[in-house]
Amino acid sequence: MPNLKDIAKETGLGLGTVSRALSGAPRVSPATRRKVMEAAQRLGYQSNGLARALRQSQSHSVGLVIPDLENEFYTSGAAILQDVLATQGYRLLLCCSNGDPETDAALLMSLVERRVDGIAHTPCGPDGARSIRRLNPTLPIVEYARRSELDSVDSVTGDERGGSAEIVEHLARLGHRSIAMIAGPPALSTTVARTEGFEEACRRLRLRKRDCPRLSGTYDASWGEEATLRILREHPDVTAIYASSSRMALGVLRTLHRLGVGVPGDMSVAGFLNPLWYEVAGPPLTTYELPLKDMGDMAARLLLQRITETTGDALPEPRTVRFEGRLITRESTARPRTAPLASGVLTP
Amino acid sequence: MPNLKDIAKETGLGLGTVSRALSGAPRVSPATRRKVMEAAQRLGYQSNGLARALRQSQSHSVGLVIPDLENEFYTSGAAILQDVLATQGYRLLLCCSNGDPETDAALLMSLVERRVDGIAHTPCGPDGARSIRRLNPTLPIVEYARRSELDSVDSVTGDERGGSAEIVEHLARLGHRSIAMIAGPPALSTTVARTEGFEEACRRLRLRKRDCPRLSGTYDASWGEEATLRILREHPDVTAIYASSSRMALGVLRTLHRLGVGVPGDMSVAGFLNPLWYEVAGPPLTTYELPLKDMGDMAARLLLQRITETTGDALPEPRTVRFEGRLITRESTARPRTAPLASGVLTP
């Protein structure tokens, strides 16, 4: 591929002049500029971003590491992040950790090696991006959706705690006294917050702890299935299930359908977040919606601010932003059943 | 951040030796290697990928441009692609075109500028990556899911045509004689193939063309809604709707629910592809599933082959791979209703 030198040769101009002409810098005569542009066009010149990045020591790319590429919680945010960054000329280096802290750390390291100008990160555990903070204390990092224990990073999260509480309150309002929560991995900040919200609400509403079991596992659909079976078997008086992620909600519905347990007739079900399909699920799911678009947008802005700010009079104190969501009530939650579940449900 | 020179100074060795030691090249004494490694560790050295990429003229990154970050058709493939490439040390530069050919072209150009080693691309129109093919006739490109008119690229697609036909056949087997298809934008290869499959099957099964309307629009849920209304209004005898994308299927269900049209009692509905939620939709959707994981895996392999092959004895002829899918019948399709739809459906 042709380079600046080729254009310089072609036009008989100097290297510097060509560079300035192409980059739109001042102090280039219009005639020269036209000549350069024309030559570049003719030769099919494409400037080499790597060389520029090396020289300017900024790559105009930012890394994004998320745990799941097929989950709207992350991809919705990623989509917006991508949009916002693109308008400023930044490209996204996307990586997927599959929820594994080791992979996560390795990916982060590879991003540093590629000299990204900033990183958006959904941590897979309490250590988050600690390893790269050690190497580079000033690289802009924003945590999205989940938080690590790092205190030197910006963060954007949803009000998971409040959302959980609203779900419980809604259920209690309908008359439920025995509500089960299916939770995710205890090492994640989202799990912790959602769990706390659940337990606080239970306490406040004077629901007995033993009537409101909490099962923690993974964020998968399969865990939703297993947990549902356990609830049915070990807590037969539960009348409502709160599945604290959309994947788990899917597993819950699947299992309940399979066993012939009617929703909401025999069992109320609430989810979390609001993927489009909740609206056409059988039945449509009650849930707590988070403004993912706004969250992604905010993450992008925080990152860009840090990247572009003159490092001199910086704003060193990390900013944490929490977004409120809203309860959406649909047909999957109703008054509790009055009779016990048919005893044959678990022995088909 | 520290660089090779710092390590050289620290250890008293030459630049070249340090480089070789770090890169694991031969001809370095074990003692020296140890000393270098140790110094690198101590200084917190992180090699600069940009400089290496510039020097070796390969960036170890590949670009991926897809039209929608919130659609499993693309993200499922992207997830696998990312996995496979990561094992070979390649990073993914992810871009989202939002289905706009201009954005698409601009993004492709920016990837070339970043000197990616290859590109996976879901084109937004017949021109695809033509603009960059002109500049660089040998850059490895694989088209995923959709195809452009370019003949100098590899491609991985699903058997859209056959899938469409299978849907129609299934519906006809149930007794439907008037089936409506909601199609996407006519400029896309997927739309063309799905439409052809539909029309061929109709012809073969001797369904009258005027009984089987085909409405083309966009791939959005909102188009699914609008098309449903039109079908109900303008083709009241239709007893089955084939929504040829999952987004559209969502719109169809939403509208049918809203109008109180029973599925499958009053109207059978079939989708395309098989996002997880189809299984828990109200009701679970009949569809044609494509092996997206395998497709993404194949795309990655084709790309890697082209990237790593010695450009000398290349395999210049482009390869196109088409994957078969399978029909999944669920509760959303049943025998056609026997009585006309309640006339009040559209005037609530």
Place this chain on the structure above:
DNA sequence: ATGAAAGCGCTAACAT
């Protein structure tokens, strides 16, 4: 086995 030096393509500081 190690060191010295050239150069990847670009930008920016300095001359003119």
Place this chain on the structure above:
DNA sequence: ATGTTAGCGCTTTCAT
């Protein structure tokens, strides 16, 4: 307004 030059950090000959 334009030309010249010195690197950015690395790999890779080519000497030693």
